[in-house]
Amino acid sequence: MPNPEAPSSTLTFVILSILATAALVTSKSTIEPCSYSDSCNAMLGYTLYTDLKVSEVASLFQVDPIALLLANAIDISYPDVENHILPSQLFLKIPISCACVDGIRKSVSTHYKTHPSDTLSFIADSIYSGLVSSDQLREANSISDSSVLDVGMSLTVPLPCTCFNGTDNGLPAVYLSYVVRDVDTLAGIAGSYSTTITDLMNVNAMGSTTIAVGDILAVPLPACASSFPRYASDFGLIVPNGSYAITASHCVQCSCGPGNLNLYCMPSTLAVSCSSMQCQNSNLMVGNLTMLQSSGGCNVTSCTYGGFVNGSIVTGLSTSLQPRCAGTQLFPPLIAPPNTVKRGSMFAPAPSPLSSAGSLSPTSSVIPSTGSFPRSTTTAGGPTGSPVTAACTALNPGIASLTMVVLFMCGKLMATMFSSI
Numbered sequence: 001m002p003n004p005e006a007p008s009s010t011l012t013f014v015i016l017s018i019l020a021t022a023a024l025v026t027s028k029s030t031i032e033p034c035s036y037s038d039s040c041n042a043m044l045g046y047t048l049y050t051d052l053k054v055s056e057v058a059s060l061f062q063v064d065p066i067a068l069l070l071a072n073a074i075d076i077s078y079p080d081v082e083n084h085i086l087p088s089q090l091f092l093k094i095p096i097s098c099a100c101v102d103g104i105r106k107s108v109s110t111h112y113k114t115h116p117s118d119t120l121s122f123i124a125d126s127i128y129s130g131l132v133s134s135d136q137l138r139e140a141n142s143i144s145d146s147s148v149l150d151v152g153m154s155l156t157v158p159l160p161c162t163c164f165n166g167t168d169n170g171l172p173a174v175y176l177s178y179v180v181r182d183v184d185t186l187a188g189i190a191g192s193y194s195t196t197i198t199d200l201m202n203v204n205a206m207g208s209t210t211i212a213v214g215d216i217l218a219v220p221l222p223a224c225a226s227s228f229p230r231y232a233s234d235f236g237l238i239v240p241n242g243s244y245a246i247t248a249s250h251c252v253q254c255s256c257g258p259g260n261l262n263l264y265c266m267p268s269t270l271a272v273s274c275s276s277m278q279c280q281n282s283n284l285m286v287g288n289l290t291m292l293q294s295s296g297g298c299n300v301t302s303c304t305y306g307g308f309v310n311g312s313i314v315t316g317l318s319t320s321l322q323p324r325c326a327g328t329q330l331f332p333p334l335i336a337p338p339n340t341v342k343r344g345s346m347f348a349p350a351p352s353p354l355s356s357a358g359s360l361s362p363t364s365s366v367i368p369s370t371g372s373f374p375r376s377t378t379t380a381g382g383p384t385g386s387p388v389t390a391a392c393t394a395l396n397p398g399i400a401s402l403t404m405v406v407l408f409m410c411g412k413l414m415a416t417m418f419s420s421i
Helices: 007-023 054-061 065-071 119-129 134-140 186-192 197-203 387-393 400-420
Strands: 040-049 091-101 104-107 111-112 155-156 170-179 216-225 238-240 242-249 252-256 265-268 287-295 299-307 312-322
Touching: 040 054, 040 238, 054 065, 054 400, 065 091, 065 242, 119 134, 119 242, 119 265, 134 155, 170 238, 186 197, 197 216, 216 265, 252 299, 265 299
Parallel strands: 040 170
Antiparallel strands: 040 091, 091 104, 111 155, 170 216, 216 238, 242 252, 252 265, 287 299, 299 312
16 A cells, blocks of 8 residues: 655655755855746856957857847947957956757857866856856766866866746746855845845845855846747847847847836948838838827837837837827947956946936937737746745755756655645
8 A cells, every 4th residue: 555655755855965965065156947948038147357349258159249248238439349348357248149958948059169277166166256166067078087278178068057937926027046155145136136045045045134145046137028020030138227229130230218118120331232121101210200299199100119020120100199199219328348346346338227317319219119029838937936946946966967856756745746636
């Protein structure tokens, strides 16, 4: 006769084993289980270990230098901006694509070529600012003897990231992987990123407010979501508030905020060859609109960006009647490429969400397009996870194979418990 208490006792043993194993690893990050081959926009909080050109920082993560600058609201109109030297200890938000790999969310598109005197610890702790551990590098690259690294080796750098369906408390959000420093408190991090302690604890499945140096927290950033069709190459584009994104082969620049979470796209300031951005049956370009005040309200006709499809820019012409004509479009303020780091400065040069007055729009008056966020059916982990799921997702991914075993066992145990009820 089966013992009805077996699942409960087994679950207790596994959870205790998990906690004991997790305690052995000093660098922790939130694990988000996944089961689809989709991806999302995410951010990494990165501190420069030395002076580096913009292009060199971008190369470390294999990201577009222009996208890197705009994600931090840095003005790209400066001459030769990709070769601008950024100062050591500058904090930047790195835009990455967060994939589903081996059943968990992470980014594996970054590769690092070793140099003389490199060690796994130096690569992990200094070059990648603690976003990865030496153990993770060792396992990801099947290195048996970490004391010997051949010069020119191409190492896969697994980086932490989360998607959580691109939402936080039902609103669009991009998640930043933030490495805790010795001066940090949970309240300080929450305040700096316009979120709450409770939200951070829920997102990271934390049992208390205690954090340790080297912990990696998933921090939700309020964002503007797009509503591009699934077949568009920039489907799912989502832009953190107070920043910009580049898309459509550098032809279109989208911004978010300040003051609202409506995505606004317009032609970029870069001199590149682009397909037509004019709306059919009108003389309006992407980002333009006309407004006509009448006794019944304000008649608005706008030309909006609808995604990048097969090398062409999709546009849409819409008309609406607003209660009143809107004022001038505001943009997140841009800063000059940084040359120094302010003492005590911890965060990226981009403004705090929804706080800055912003800069004025181009010559025409505009109203931001309203985008509805494409919702995923995935419900794994994160803010909406159940207590049991949270217990299984708040583990440290120090060793990928152990993680997969743990996740598999959690799933099997929950299935066993529910089937025995």
